[in-house]
Amino acid sequence: MSVPVGVLISGRGSNMQALVKACAAPDFPAHIALVIANCADSEGLKFAHERGIKIKLIEHTDFETREAFEAALHTTLSEAGVDIVCLAGFMRLLGAGFVRVWKGKLINIHPSLLPAFRGLNTHRRALESGVKQHGCTVHFVSVKMDEGPIIGQTEVPVYETDTVDTLSSRVLAAEHQLYPKCLQLVAQGDFRSLGFEGR
Numbered sequence: 276m277s278v279p280v281g282v283l284i285s286g287r288g289s290n291m292q293a294l295v296k297a298c299a300a301p302d303f304p305a306h307i308a309l310v311i312a313n314c315a316d317s318e319g320l321k322f323a324h325e326r327g328i329k330i331k332l333i334e335h336t337d338f339e340t341r342e343a344f345e346a347a348l349h350t351t352l353s354e355a356g357v358d359i360v361c362l363a364g365f366m367r368l369l370g371a372g373f374v375r376v377w378k379g380k381l382i383n384i385h386p387s388l389l390p391a392f393r394g395l396n397t398h399r400r401a402l403e404s405g406v407k408q409h410g411c412t413v414h415f416v417s418v419k420m421d422e423g424p425i426i427g428q429t430e431v432p433v434y435e436t437d438t439v440d441t442l443s444s445r446v447l448a449a450e451h452q453l454y455p456k457c458l459q460l461v462a463q464g465d466f467r468s469l470g471f472e473g474r
């Protein structure tokens with residue numbers, strides 16, 4: 276059985292691309308049913324469209340409230356039969372209503388070893404703090420930002436010569452490996468965390 280996945284992006288979409296490529300393997304337990312972007316200039320949309328994946332632009336600026344924007348997201352995902360939602364560089368905070376409806380089926384990738392460096396500018400903050408290990412985390416989304424149960428993490432070393440650019444490239448390469456592995460676990464129903472048994 277192949278689980279239909281919806282991916283939400285805002286920009287470049289390189290993690291979405293990694294998921295699309297992983298899903299192309301015949302034995303992968305999920306497929307990308309839909310890619311939604313909230314910004315018209317999201318480069319990732321073109322990539323998905325060229326591969327025959329259904330795409331949809333839902334711009335948050337077209338809605339008066341966050342709830343209305345999220346209702347449009349929810350309707351579009353549901354109509355496409357989506358069973359797991361992957362946030363991949365989706366730069367809008369999702370409200371409690373949306374998060375609760377998709378609980379256990381909504382996952383995110385974050386560019387740090389959570390619980391360290393929640394929020395933005397993780398690579399700069401990692402360099403400033405002097406940590407020797409940094410990395411990325413895939414986790415279920417809960418109502419509190421960057422706090423849901425962790426599905427998987429990858430560590431990368433931090434070198435004294437690192438800049439934000441070199442460190443973020445190293446982390447991004449790790450993200451592209453980690454996200455498909457974690458999606459596979461969730462799609463197979465192999466991941467269990469108290470209260471998050473969505474599938």
Ligand code: GRF
Binds near residue numbers: 284288289364385
């Ligand atoms: C990634 O670093 C991801 O961890 C973060 O936003 C970035 C998105 O990059 N949430 P991309 O759009 O997937 O290339």
